[in-house]
Amino acid sequence: MxxxxxxxxxxxxxxxxxxxxxxxxxxxxxxxxxxxxxxxxxxxxxxxxxxxxxxxxxxxxxxxxxxxxxxxxxxxxxxxxxxxxxxxxxxxxxxxxxxxxxxxxxxxxxxxxxxxxxxxxxxxxxxLCQLLSEPSGGSDLAGLITRAERDGDEWVLNGAKTWSTSAYAADWGLCLARTNWDVPKHQGLTMFLVPLKAPGLTLNRVRMVNGSLEFCEEFFDDVRLPASAVVGEVDGGWTVASRQLFHERNAVGGGSPYVSGEGGMRATPHPNPLDMARASGRAADPRVRELVGEYLALKTVHEQTVGRVTRAMATEVLPPAASSLLRLLHAEYAHLSDDHTVRIAGAGIATGAGTEPGATGYAATGFLMRQGVSLGGGSTEIARNIVSERLLGMPREPAPDRGVPFNQVKRGS
Known part of the structure; x- marks a missing residue:
């Protein structure tokens, strides 16, 4: 229409x-x-x-x-x-x-x-899903070793990825691979669109501490891709990945214009301090009211900051790196929410006593994944580095592999 x-x-x-x-x-x-x-x-x-x-x-x-x-x-x-x-x-x-x-x-x-x-x-x-992180890579995405080698009009992909959100349910993945080992690490990467049902691709689901199987690991054994699978330019994958990371931080931080609807991905409840205060019957407790007030104040700050930073990036008052502000604040807000929810539940978080049915169970399960918001969209430490270096102009931290051809960089111990 x-x-x-x-x-x-x-x-x-x-x-x-x-x-x-x-x-x-x-x-x-x-x-x-x-x-x-x-x-x-x-x-x-x-x-x-x-x-x-x-x-x-x-x-x-x-x-x-x-x-x-x-x-x-x-x-x-x-x-x-x-x-x-x-x-x-x-x-x-x-x-x-x-x-x-x-x-x-x-x-x-x-x-x-x-x-x-x-x-x-x-x-x-x-x-669609992302195929970025690797088992040996930690937070150094540009140091990845999954490789794509040209074979005539095709590319042959070999390596492994992990922590891929919902890859098991996806049809296509954006996969970053190394195509040039003779240049510094950021300059030798290429982004590919990979069909998740491609021959040679093995996918396993990863069980998390809360029982979730949301994340996956993938193994590529001579997966063949056409030249049209390249996203952006050959050896220009870091430019694509940088834009991808911007969108990830923006999404995690709550500033994406492409998100439709409110709430978490799944329908499983995730109680906040206000929910727990009501469920536990402790809403009149002065200390509980302080915790709820602190949560509501930071919630308001988070919502207002998302709007302000998003508008500033849209009008180029702030650079795209400002999405790390949203990513960082979201983690702080989520941590406070989970922590205060557990404090209000008290011993009931373990026993389930003294609250409405299911409330503490959902809170306990959510708390088990508390650290996830410190990792999604890049770790909190990376977000702080980006804010300090790219927004505040502070000196960059030392990097011994900067400017060194990747095949000369020492890896492992």
Whole structure:
């Protein structure tokens, strides 16, 4: 359907409100999901809901029309997200498929890649994921050793990746590999679009401490890719990856314009301090009220900062590196929320006593993954480095491999 890019936000909001009431299921009509191993139905449901959004003309709100979106502004997206608050939404597709991978292709992909992959994602036909981190890489993404070698008109991919969010449910992955070992590490990388069902690719799910199987590891054994799989330029993969990391930090920090709907990826509750104060019957306790007040204050600061920094980046008042501010503040806010929730629950966090059924169980499970927000989108230490060096102009930390050809860099012990 044709969309009017000049439609006012209020007109769009009114149309969205009426359409949502007529077409999308209300929250609470479906049972809450847990961390079970077989979540195929959740992904099928997400794709179905995305297809509904597309058919109704409310999918890909901020993506250009030529790639299947609506070509509207972030204000239109915010209005739709506010109106969709009480409805079931395909939140599983927000991160990384839309907010990171599709956004990266929009900035750096070929015309063919944009039309094929972004369009399919918006229509609910395909899911995208990231294939970046490696078992031996730690936080040094540019030091990766997964390699892609040219063989005629094809590339042959070998190596391993890990911590790939929802790769098991994805159709395509953005995979960073080394294509030149004779130049410094950042200069010899290339980004590829890899089909997750490619021959030679083995994928395993990784069980987390809370029972979740959200993350995956992948092994590439002579996976053959066409020349058209290259995203950006050969040996120019760090430029693509840098833009990808920007979108990841923006998404994790809450500033992405490509996220539609509110809440976590899954329907499993994650109580906050206010929820726990009510569930435990301690809302009148002065100390509990202090903890809840501190949480609500930082929540407001986080929300206001997201808006301010996002607007500043959009108008180039702040550089893209400012997305690390959002990433950093999000981790601080999430940590405080989890910590205060546990403090309010008290001994009940272990026994389940003295609260509404399930409340402390969900809080305890969430607390087990507390450190995850310090790692997603790059570690908190990296975020602090980026803020200090690229925003505040402080001296860069020493790097003994800077400017050294990668085949001369010592690795291991």
């Amino acid at each position: 044709s969309h009017n890019a000049t439609e006012s936000v209020e007109s769009f909001r009114a149309r969205a409100r009426a359409w949502l009431a007529e077409n999308m299921p209300r929250l609470g009509d479906r049972p809450q999901s847990g961390t079970g191993e077989d979540d195929t139905h959740e992904w099928e449901r997400a794709r179905e809901l995305q297809q509904r959004l597309y058919a109704g003309g409310f999918a890909g709100i901020c993506f250009p029309e030529e790639y299947g979106g609506l070509g509207l502004t972030s204000a239109h997206q915010e209005a739709f997200t506010e109106e969709s608050g009480g409805y079931e939404m395909p939140l599983l597709l927000n991160v990384p498929s839309f907010a990171i991978c599709s956004a990266t292709l929009l900035d750096t992909g070929s015309e063919e890649q944009k039309r094929a992959r972004i369009g399919a994602a918006i229509r609910g036909e395909e899911v």
